[in-house]
Amino acid sequence: MCVWVRAAIMRPWEIHRPRKAVELLVIVQPLAVVVEVEEEVVVVVVCEVALSTSVVETAMATLLTPFGLRYQHVTNLKERSTRGELRAHGQFLNTHQRKAMANPEGPKLLWNPENVRDVAESVGISLGDEPLRILAQDVEYRIGQVIIEALRFMRASCRTTLTVQDVSQALRVLDIEPLYGYESTRPLRYGEASLGPGQPLFYIDDEEVDFEKLINAPLPKVPRDMSFTAHWLAIEGVQPSIPQNPTTAETSSKDLLPKGPGANPALVALAGNDNVSFRPAVKHVISKELILYFDKIQAAILDDDPDEEKTRLRAAALDSVRADPGLHQLLPYFVNFITNQVTHRLDDLFVLRQMMELAEAVIQNQHLFLDPYASALSAPVLTCLLSRKLGGSDDGTDAVNDQYRLREFAASLLGTIAKKYGKSNSLLRPKLTRTCLKYFLDPTRTPAVLCGAIHGLSAAGGPEAVRVLVLPNLKSWDAAVLQPLRDRGEASHLDFEALVNGVLKAISTLVEGVAVSNGVNGVDLSREAEQVVEFLGPIIGQRVKQLGNHTLNRAILEVKHLE
Template sequence: MSEYEATGSLNLPTESMKIMAESVGVAGLSDSAAKELADEINFRLKTVIQDATKFMHHGKRKRLSTMDIDHALKIKNIEPLYGFSNPDHIPFRFASGGGRELHFLEDKELDIADIIGGSLPKLPLDVSLRAHWLSIDGIQPAVPENPPSLSKDQQRLESSDPVSKLAKIGDKTQKKSTTLTATNKPKTETVQVKQLTAHELSVEQQLYYKEITEACVGSDEARRAEAFQSLASDPGLHQMLPRLCTFIAEGVRVNVVQNNLAPLIYLMRMVKALLSNQTLYLEKYLHELVPAVTSCMVSKQLCLRPEVDNHWALRDFSSRLIAQICKNYHTTTNNCQTRVTRLFCRALANDKMPLASFYGALVGLSELGTEVIKAFIIPKIRAIGERIEPFLDGTGQANADRIAASHIKQLTIKVMVPILKVTRQPPDNVDDYRQEFGYLGPALHGAVNRARSQTTTTTASSGVISSAAAGSLGLSAGRGTIVVGGASGSATTSRNQSSAVANAASNPTKYMFVTSRPSTPVQATAPQTTQVVKLVSGAGQANKQTVMTTNQPKYVMVNSSQIVRDVGNKAPIKMEGTEGTPEVKMESSVVIKTENITILDD
């Protein structure tokens, strides 16, 4: 038995005896004496440890502590080794020299003055008692105190191997049916199938579903935040998952047709919340989620006024969702990432594709990782350039197409720069770029050059970004940035948000909410067009001057050429559009309809 062998091998060797003898001043211990000692000490040690485990078991612990050893020594009438209690693991130090190897405990010298003079350690929290229902009339309620009723591993098993679930149900039914005659067998099988499809929702769950779906697409921003929070953290949702996924899929279908941007954004945020729920395994519902999310990326038209509304943000956000789905749920059987990649590639290859869809496919591919970009986008840059050239240069084109084309240009540059910076060796030559990338060559060249020169000067402000991101969902688009603030935003966060917006552009960060930008400030790349749409909430007393009431969600739109550096400041917000009146919309807890997310066009 391996266990026995393990204990058999756990003996102190005679060399240890000699070293220990040396350490207490006995030099030259003879071999036989060391052997005798080793045997005896091994036996004593083992019996002490064996007794110590008794104390461990009675202490209801799974880990032996130094106190247990002390108690074991005490019952053997041996003076305990005081001063060895330590809540943490004490690492052995290793030293070698003179052909000998030693493991020892480091005995640091402590300055008593430091201990006396130092601040007192924080008091541990007091023991407290908390009651919850583990079961109500035999049913375990799905509250956060209870474990999820179906663990993620089990969900995974069931989705990858549906037979396992079938077997379990079959077991139950067969047990009952064995008492019946064998001819009943086909009948029992049909019963099994019915059991599989039946999804019973309790009254509470139905109520929850109603509340959640209403809150998610409803008008109350605070409730919406709560609903998303619940979707992202509640442990007992897996039973409702089919309903929620159908809700999302249906919702996207309807709203894409009707071009309602806001509901689509909310639905995507629902997907985001479900994705971030640790207890859910969405693989079984990808057939509904993936088409829905992809629709929000590549649909020809997502809003009523494509030239005004910022549907780009939605496309970007959805593309990140699809990337996350691929990352989390790609398996060799569903081939999720492969299929998604193929879909986007086909879209890029299609010349008749509207520019908006073209953008969606491009951003989708770009989110799937550097390898995908290298394999599928780089070879196509020339084609992309040719595709958008007429819209950007030509004067007689529709405004919408021009915007789309410039978005595509921005995106390509943004995606390509970090890669080109690494793959291509300086010096960069404009002609080389032009030759390789066609129309986009010079722009890329400029961006890469700037990136190279600025890598050293730009400073990261990821901390600020994270604070902005934690409380809010940011949708970033090629030219504008939308920051949707949570209801709990305070004056300070809003200040952070504004500076975050300023810095976001210069920081290729990994945060999910803020896209990595080309490492140039926004002003530098597109000084005349970049705009920031900012939705701040509860911005505090500073804003009283400008019509807003405090503690209500507000939506501020600013032309970001003059980024508002300090919303929380006493100074009135300066808003200067290049043309027209600066538009400030303030609505306290109202529906964000599409017109609220408009962008000032210049």
């Protein structure tokens, strides 16, 4: 039914919300039109002034559409007046009202009354049709009330999707006991059972749990007390292996995935990285002064003019790199320059020598933090140390000697890198030692490579590497490498002597810093020397025997007795 009432002219802040009603407010300056919807009854408030029909139609249609109400303009209503002239501009009917007017039994409910009957029967209450209809209407009204309040929270959060939190907030505002339950990460599965003909029973299909497995399952870890702690994501560019950081397996699996703009997105999606974004490369900006300085250093170092002025300029350039405290930004450029020159200029001994001297100058600069670049800088040094061929096609004595001197210089530089940066990078020294040992134990390598390997092994690994890795293998190495090389005659004499001297130099590191002893009372030196020859092989053993160093012989025999 429609109830027509009269309202005085009110300002918006003078309107009081009636209880148990949904209040809709639209302002038509300077008047206020209020429409109350309660239990399928639409109350139309008629203003005391004559408003334009189009204004009321537009305002009311805009106001009532979100609530499922329809505006219907009526022009033949009888005018009433109790205080001044009243003019009725229209009436508002919703869908339920129209059906109620056509159906004398009452409106058709959206909420099925059978649900109310099932709940009542479950607690032993029998309801008639009229109480059942009234309760169903009340349930439908309460649900709509909760939904409207929840929609307000949704709109206040600038969202278009209604969430569980919105409903919970609506229940709290309406002073209704909240719903208790839990959120599930997977959709609930419902099963159906039959209690009899035409009486289906629906239930949630819970997963069966084996008590034996549940009892024998390991207990979860006890949560730690709340505290603050430091998390080292990376230390000097190296990620430590701690539980908070990704494991090596996860990192390696990510490294195998294609990267870059041309990568296949399907492979990335299969790996679980759907939202991978590629950042554009950022150009490293350095000052023009540093660029000019870097160009001058390159030009001075690569100038092979034997003129005295040019030689002095090269020395000055290396001294500048060795002492200048403002070269931090140029450090990656120096490392890259050394690597490129060594890689592409293996046929030029002068350039290789200059690159090793530049690397030495960079290492000796106390103001530069070179730890993150130690591995990158050791690569060109290993190239000069273990390359099969250094220099051009000149096989003269001077060229061969220059090649061996370059390898010795590279070995000393490798030892400096291993000792200086081995503490910050625990994997650096073992990696360098293992690389040199691999080349040293390969008899198919050229004598120059073997010589560089023994020098590098001694410099990077130190006396302990010689004691553990070189001496036990020296007898077989003597037979496989030195004896065939000696049998070649004068053509290989230079390589043979360089190899023997390199091995003797490595063995001598066992007694560095120890006073030399040529004889001890009560010790048979000849017997001791024979044991050394037997342990090291005929060639190296005879050379060590000729030294007559009792301290060195004893250090060698200690290794023999430990086997």
